[in-house]
Amino acid sequence: MVLVASVLLVLSAAACGEDGGGASSASTPVADFNEADVRFASEMILHHQQAVQLASMAGYQARSAQVKRLAATVGAAQEPEIKTLSAWLAGWGKPTPQQAHGHDEELPGMMTQDELHDLGDVPGAAFDRAWAQWMIxxxxxxxxxxxAQQTAGKSPAAVALAKKIELTRTKEITTLRQHSSTR
Known part of the structure; x- marks a missing residue:
């Protein structure tokens, strides 16, 4: 609940800043940051954008209702995190990365455009297995x-989000493993 309130505060402050309301970086809980925090936010936005794309693919292509539900959960969790990360970057006076194909594929766990295309061509139940393997x-x-963020980051809010990401993605991997090897 505290994290939700913090996220809402950050988003509210960012919205005021965009509307010319003059929100200062001191009014956000992420004013204290370092380069590791900026890198984490920027790279995680790109990472999350691809996860949302993968979730969307499964939403219309998966056969299993369980895989579709899991994909919906993945997408629903990552969209608000993208907004939070973007608000932090804005509050820090840093640019928000756009989905650019090239260097973002070098991030851990990212698929290339060819791999995404190939996944889209996998038929039927084999798609569910392949999608789960890629999401793992x-x-x-x-x-x-x-x-890495928990080790090098300075922003308490960014470190807290990193801990949340580690915990939730670890739990989701356990569920995904059930779909990557069966059916």
Whole structure:
């Protein structure tokens, strides 16, 4: 509940700043940051954007209702985190990355455009298995990024989000493993 309130405070402050309301970086709980925090926020936005894309693919292509539900959960969790990370970058006076294909594929667990295309061509129940296997790799990448943030980050809010990402993605991997090897 405290995290939700913090996120709402950050989003409210960012919205005021965009509307010319003059929100200062001191009014956000993430004013104290370092380069590791900026890198984490920027790279995690790109990582999350691909996870949302993968969730969308499963939403219309998966056969299993369980995989569709899991995909919906993944997408629903990552959209608000993208907004939070973007608000932090704005509050820190840093640019928000756009989905750019190229260097973002070098991030841990990211799929190339060819791999995404190939996944889209997998038919039927084989798609569910392949999607789950890719999401496991993707989540493992997010966990690695989150652990690095917990070690190097300065912003308490960014470190807290990194801990949350590590915990939730670890739990989701357990569920995904059930779908990656069966059916």
């Amino acid at each position: 790799k993707h989540h493992q990448g997010a966990i690695a990024m989150a652990k």
